Amino acid sequence: MKHAVVLVSGGMDSVVVLALARERGYTTHALSVAYGQRHTSELDAAARNARALGAMAHKIVAVDLRNIGGSALTADIAVPEHDAGQALDVAALGEAASINKIPVTYVPARNTIMLAIALGWAEVLGASDIFCGVNAVDYSGYPDCRPEFVAAFQTLANLATKAGVEGAGLRVHAPLIGMGKDAIVREGLRLGVDFAQTVSCYQADADGRACGRCDACLLRAEGFRKAGIHDPTRYRA
Numbered sequence: 001m002k003h004a005v006v007l008v009s010g011g012m013d014s015v016v017v018l019a020l021a022r023e024r025g026y027t028t029h030a031l032s033v034a035y036g037q038r039h040t041s042e043l044d045a046a047a048r049n050a051r052a053l054g055a056m057a058h059k060i061v062a063v064d065l066r067n068i069g070g071s072a073l074t075a076d077i078a079v080p081e082h083d084a085g086q087a088l089d090v091a092a093l094g095e096a097a098s099i100n101k102i103p104v105t106y107v108p109a110r111n112t113i114m115l116a117i118a119l120g121w122a123e124v125l126g127a128s129d130i131f132c133g134v135n136a137v138d139y140s141g142y143p144d145c146r147p148e149f150v151a152a153f154q155t156l157a158n159l160a161t162k163a164g165v166e167g168a169g170l171r172v173h174a175p176l177i178g179m180g181k182d183a184i185v186r187e188g189l190r191l192g193v194d195f196a197q198t199v200s201c202y203q204a205d206a207d208g209r210a211c212g213r214c215d216a217c218l219l220r221a222e223g224f225r226k227a228g229i230h231d232p233t234r235y236r237a
Contacts, residue, residue: 002026003127005118010045011200012220013133013176016184018053019191020175021131030055031121033114036066036074041208045199061117071107079105079202081213102141105202105215111144115153122170123163131173137180150174181223189229196232209236
C-alpha cells in the first residue's frame with residue numbers, strides 16, 4: 001500500500017487534491033491545521049470531505065498563529081471585500097505580488113508550517129508522499145503558492161529528515177499548481193467531489209456560508225462561471 005499525507009483545509013482545491021491522491025492509488029491520511037484562522041468552519045468541511053473521500057484518518061493539529069498575527073485571517077485586520085459578482089483580475093494580483101504587494105490575507109509562513117507538520121506525520125507513518133493544494137495561477141499572489149516554493153520544500157524535506165537521508169526519498173506533490181480554477185472545478189466533478197461541502201471563503205460563518213465578497217469567494221465563483229458549471233456555494237446573502 002502506498003501511503004500519503006494530504007493537507008486538507010476544507011476548501012475546493014485541497015479536497016480535489018485529496019480525491020486525486022485516492023485515484024492515484026494512495027491510502028490517504030488527511031491533515032488539517034487549526035492555526036487560529038477566523039474561518040474555522042473550513043475545518044468542519046475538511047472533516048466531512050475526509051470521510052466522504054475515504055481517508056484512512058483525519059488529524060487536526062493546532063498551531064496558534066493568531067499569537068503572532070500579521071494577517072487578516074489571524075488578526076483584527078479587515079478582510080478586503082469587493083462588489084458581489086465582480087471578477088478579480090488574476091493577472092493584476094500576480095503582478096502586484098511580484099513587486100512585493102502581497103495581500104493582507106497572506107498568513108506569514110503558513111504553508112511552510114503546514115508542510116512541516118505534514119512532513120513529521122509522514123515520517124511517523126512511513127509515507128514517502130505529501131500532497132498539497134497550492135495553486136500558482138488563480139491565487140492571490142502568495143509567495144508560498146509557487147512551484148519554486150514546493151521544490152525548495154521537497155529539497156528541505158530530504159535534507160532534514162531521517163526518512164529523507166536513510167529512506168527512498170520524500171516527494172511533495174502539488175498537482176493543481178498550474179491549473180486555473182475552472183480546470184480545478186472540472187477535475188473535481190470528474191473525481192466526484194461535492195463542492196457544496198467545501199468552504200473557501202476567508203470569512204465564512206459558523207455554518208460555512210460564504211461572504212461572496214472576498215478574494216477567495218470571487219476566484220471560486222469565477223472558476224465555476226468559466227467552467228460553465230452551476231456554483232453550489234452557500235452564501236450568507
